[in-house]
Amino acid sequence: MIRITLLGSGNVAQHLIKAFTKSETIEIVQVYSRKKENLASLIDFDKIVNDFEELKEADLYIIAVSDKAIAEVSRQLPFQNRIVVHTSGAASLDVLDVKNRKGVFYPLQTFSKSKEIDFSTVPMCLEAENTFDFKVLETAAKSISNVVHAINSDQRKALHVAAVFVNNFTNHLYQIGHEICEEHQVPFEILKPLIQETAEKINTLDPIYAQTGPAKRNDSTTIDVHLDYLSNENQKNIYKILTQSIQNNGKKL
Amino acid sequence: MIRITLLGSGNVAQHLIKAFTKSETIEIVQVYSRKKENLASLIDFDKIVNDFEELKEADLYIIAVSDKAIAEVSRQLPFQNRIVVHTSGAASLDVLDVKNRKGVFYPLQTFSKSKEIDFSTVPMCLEAENTFDFKVLETAAKSISNVVHAINSDQRKALHVAAVFVNNFTNHLYQIGHEICEEHQVPFEILKPLIQETAEKINTLDPIYAQTGPAKRNDSTTIDVHLDYLSNENQKNIYKILTQSIQNNGKKL
Ligand SMILES: NC(=O)c1ccc[n+]([C@@H]2O[C@H](COP(=O)([O-])OP(=O)(O)OC[C@H]3O[C@@H](n4cnc5c(N)ncnc54)[C@H](OP(=O)(O)O)[C@@H]3O)[C@@H](O)[C@H]2O)c1
Ligand SMILES: NC(=O)c1ccc[n+]([C@@H]2O[C@H](COP(=O)([O-])OP(=O)(O)OC[C@H]3O[C@@H](n4cnc5c(N)ncnc54)[C@H](OP(=O)(O)O)[C@@H]3O)[C@@H](O)[C@H]2O)c1
Numbered sequence: 001m002i003r004i005t006l007l008g009s010g011n012v013a014q015h016l017i018k019a020f021t022k023s024e025t026i027e028i029v030q031v032y033s034r035k036k037e038n039l040a041s042l043i044d045f046d047k048i049v050n051d052f053e054e055l056k057e058a059d060l061y062i063i064a065v066s067d068k069a070i071a072e073v074s075r076q077l078p079f080q081n082r083i084v085v086h087t088s089g090a091a092s093l094d095v096l097d098v099k100n101r102k103g104v105f106y107p108l109q110t111f112s113k114s115k116e117i118d119f120s121t122v123p124m125c126l127e128a129e130n131t132f133d134f135k136v137l138e139t140a141a142k143s144i145s146n147v148v149h150a151i152n153s154d155q156r157k158a159l160h161v162a163a164v165f166v167n168n169f170t171n172h173l174y175q176i177g178h179e180i181c182e183e184h185q186v187p188f189e190i191l192k193p194l195i196q197e198t199a200e201k202i203n204t205l206d207p208i209y210a211q212t213g214p215a216k217r218n219d220s221t222t223i224d225v226h227l228d229y230l231s232n233e234n235q236k237n238i239y240k241i242l243t244q245s246i247q248n249n250g251k252k253l
Numbered sequence: 254m255i256r257i258t259l260l261g262s263g264n265v266a267q268h269l270i271k272a273f274t275k276s277e278t279i280e281i282v283q284v285y286s287r288k289k290e291n292l293a294s295l296i297d298f299d300k301i302v303n304d305f306e307e308l309k310e311a312d313l314y315i316i317a318v319s320d321k322a323i324a325e326v327s328r329q330l331p332f333q334n335r336i337v338v339h340t341s342g343a344a345s346l347d348v349l350d351v352k353n354r355k356g357v358f359y360p361l362q363t364f365s366k367s368k369e370i371d372f373s374t375v376p377m378c379l380e381a382e383n384t385f386d387f388k389v390l391e392t393a394a395k396s397i398s399n400v401v402h403a404i405n406s407d408q409r410k411a412l413h414v415a416a417v418f419v420n421n422f423t424n425h426l427y428q429i430g431h432e433i434c435e436e437h438q439v440p441f442e443i444l445k446p447l448i449q450e451t452a453e454k455i456n457t458l459d460p461i462y463a464q465t466g467p468a469k470r471n472d473s474t475t476i477d478v479h480l481d482y483l484s485n486e487n488q489k490n491i492y493k494i495l496t497q498s499i500q501n502n503g504k505k506l
Pocket of ligand 1: 038066
């Protein structure tokens with residue numbers, strides 16, 4: 001049994017509370033939240049605290065607050081030499097105060113409060129300063145997920161940057177597709193099966209082999225037609241740069 | 254019962270043969286293929302022809318050959334005033350020879366021979382020159398798919414351009430994510446659940462509302478860290494342009 005205290009009441013904190021509550025090997029000792037009522041529906045009200053001085057002993061403290069607040073929260077903890085981790089892909093290990101044993105417990109997924117997540121498939125990226133602490137993080141991670149990786153700070157940075165490309169930037173391309181549909185009065189719905197299939201394809205095929213389209217085929221007629229059709233300079237520019245990048249990629253194969 | 258002849262033996266032709274074969278309201282009269290053996294495993298060998306002169310009468314001729322070959326194939330058809338359609342998102346209606354009644358039967362999905370597709374969810378985008386011909390296309394399309402739309406040439410062009418963004422360009426972003434992972438020795442596998450979730454999210458949320466990440470939050474510290482981390486100039490450039498585009502988008506909300 002690992003005794004865990006969470007700090008934060010946002011997307012990640014709430015999903016972790018739900019996941020740990022279901023696990024039989026985890027006991028949630030307390031949850032720190034500036035506004036207790038944020039968590040009232042998720043956990044025993046007695047376990048919610050809004051004063052660091054009320055924090056009891058636990059095996060593991062998970063700070064799931066905004067990146068900018070991690071340092072401040074870790075500094076305010078009124079104890080030392082315990083395992084204190086953050087959940088951020090972007091923040092370095094060193095934003096955590098040195099008085100405790102630092103670590104990272106980064107769930108590589110996109111969370112929003114309104115959407116349920118099957119935590120068992122969320123890759124958990126873990127980092128600790130020593131083997132004992134790592135084991136504690138590993139046991140906690142395995143209690144909620146089947147996918148657990150040791151990821152050092154450099155690798156985590158790589159994953160975070162890569163995640164910006166495959167998640168944030170990809171969503172922005174969906175948004176551009178949406179805009180083009182709206183401009184020409186076509187329902188965006190029609191593109192949804194294609195979007196799903198594009199994402200699914202890379203489960204069985206490396207993206208470089210899954211690449212198709214006019215840029216891949218060096219079909220300059222279609223590329224010119226498309227550039228001519230796009231009325232928005234920003235869309236045109238993105239079209240050109242990604243087409244160029246795919247064409248350069250082709251040369252690597 | 255609609256009697257259909259297909260011309261072509263590539264990805265789309267093969268998927269259409271499989272789908273129509275399962276349908277009870279469709280009879281495949283013949284399939285034209287330059288190399289008969291390409292289709293031997295899919296259909297009665299007697300029905301495969303490689304000479305246009307052998308083509309029998311049918312209610313509908315579907316030309317599923319490379320975009321560049323559509324005009325030539327339609328010109329070589331030894332009959333007139335029948336319904337002849339192509340399956341391309343990119344080609345105009347007018348590439349088809351005027352001697353027959355022109356139309357489009359465009360399945361908006363990405364096909365590869367090695368991967369099965371559930372045709373019932375593939376959006377079928379149809380265009381014809383008159384109501385009667387449209388009804389024939391509609392009946393044929395509904396026999397294999399639950400998603401059938403009347404799409405004129407301008408709308409089809411919009412969909413095709415939008416598809417380049419959400420499919421070809423998105424796959425290229427996956428490829429960049431893959432490269433970043435390889436460079437830093439992290440398994441690309443770890444990003445796959447995030448990729449699936451990003452695609453799934455827009456089934457319930459418009460992409461503009463699903464947008465997250467440093468660009469959306471105007472988190473210039475993280476953006477600078479990422480740009481500094483990327484060693485590849487092309488990746489840096491794409492990162493900058495998409496970040497800028499998301500930031501400009503934010504102003505629209
Ligand atoms: N969202 C994701 O998809 C995702 C995925 C993986 C990792 N992460 C990481 O997980 C962490 C939390 O992200 P999130 O998405 O859960 O954020 P969020 O939903 O925006 O919630 C932020 C939380 O931080 C608290 N907070 C902010 N400033 C604070 C301060 N000075 N003192 C105490 N608490 C403070 C907020 O409390 P109030 O409600 O009182 O303001 C809130 O509970 C971040 O490090 C993030 O990088 C997020
Ligand atoms: N693949 C997709 O994801 C997709 C999706 C929607 C629509 N489409 C459209 O569907 C059509 C076919 O695409 P595809 O992906 O099936 O292509 P493909 O797999 O590359 O197959 C092309 C076919 O065209 C034939 N062909 C090429 N030149 C020819 C000529 N001069 N005379 C006769 N036949 C010729 C080829 O015959 P040989 O084998 O004898 O060379 C082959 O059967 C295109 O208009 C495409 O835009 C494709």
